[in-house]
Amino acid sequence: MRDFPDISGLCVALDEAGVLRLTLDRPPLNLLTQELRRALGTCFGGVAQRPGIRAVVLTGSADTFCAGADMAEFSQRFERAVARAHGANGHRMMRNLVRYPVPVIAAIEGPCLGGGFELALACDWIVAGRGARLGLPEIKRGIFPGTAGIPLLARRLGDRAARMMIITGTMVEAAEARDRGMIDELVQQGDALQTATALAETIASSPVQAVRAINRLGDQDFFDRFDRHLTAEIDAFEDIFQTVDAREGCAAFFDKRFPRWERPTNGSEQ
8 A cells, every 4th residue: 555645644545456545643632623624625636636536435444534623723713714714624624525526435433423424424325333423522512513414414324314413413323324324335343444345446447437427427416515504604603603602512521510501582583
């Protein structure tokens, strides 16, 4: 397997079959920082465009896919300009991944939460080990999934079921996720990477131009809806970090306590 130049927090390697392996490598939880989002956006926008790449496997180190965003960066977003810049950085990553012409398979073990689950949902197929746990629990921090989690989960669950899962912050085990259509294949714990790689090698053995055409045409309607969602989402992302509840959710996380949400006054929401 040929290694690419080091990218902070991301291991990139290409095998002889044309399978590119991207490994999130910020153990123990592989949290998504702005730097790592930028690296992934650059990878799918440039590095992964190199000739000879026929399929991609996205996985995480240390038996963990990704437990979500790095909460250490949340307080920076209370400044509007920073919130918008962070949102734009995440959107660049997701646009490049969702529109990437080569099939991408997520191999999930352990926690796959928040931004990590959004990242997996942006892939074409998801393989998960039985020990995986998935969800979008951002509501528990006073915010919402700000990297396209709403339309990406709705693509798999349907709109109403996706909204209910997100509004309640429900997290599910891998077996339930498979039964509900959130993942494509359930395997024994520890086997996700091997299974995803085998599938990637099968795809890599197929005619590359036909594969790319199928991948592009199959999701054309979703691409259009996805772009419209991101246009609206970045404004909402900027606004949500200016709320009292966002500050309280962040403080409660670091204080290791339950948040005390703001109560509406005079019968109206602020």
